Amino acid sequence: MAESAGHKTSDNRSEPRYTARDADCLDIYQDGSGFKILASREACEITNISKHGLMIRCDTPLEAFERFRLRFHLESGDDLTLFGNVRWRVPDGSGHYLFGLQLEDRLGTDYLLWQNRLSKLLLNRARTGLQIN
Template sequence: MADNAESRSEPRFDTVEADCLDIYQDGESFRVLASREECEITNISKHGLMVRCKTTLATFERFRLRMHLDSGNDLTLYGTVRWSVPDGSGNYLLGLLLEDTLGTDYLLWQNRLSKLLLNQARAGLDTSRLTASV
């Protein structure tokens, strides 16, 4: 999938260091679709993530995501797979849309992202790269 910045509804920020995550099937089974050993966050935006995984997920599949933070806390978020493409190395790039769902940590996610961007702006860094842990 081409990364066309002009067609984006909001900016994407590359991550240098990222928290690990597990992706579960939405529903009662909570079957693991992709574990923290299989996935890494490659970039983030206000409403989503791009992740690189060893397994693919179906487009429009609903998921529950557990993001494990360096602080020891976890965030629980829900969303939908928007797209999935092979990355040429045997892995897949996935576009994940995060949803503002009652009973999730969506507001904490938004707050965390805002703090990272504010800290970066204060440091005078280029806002196209995040160097802090996401």
């Protein structure tokens, strides 16, 4: 089980996780003035999402507590820009890593659009009876 700052990630969940099934993808950039890419959409798979973060599987070893700028490419063709940090990482046994990414509510980002998207996802899943993790 992954641990972060002394907390077990699966036991301390304060909000539900939703399985990512859409064709959404993301690019992760180093936070700061440059646009150095840390992990591309070809190297990352979204495992699940929550109100304040997401879990990804990636072959790029991002550092725990590393700050990032995330470009979320939605199936609709829209993009969201979000900021946050890597809360934890663990190897998944297949040469990839699992990462817990925490998103921040920052001025100049699409954080409110992210929240709105999750609200719509929750409503759609409640209507169709899909399982929430």
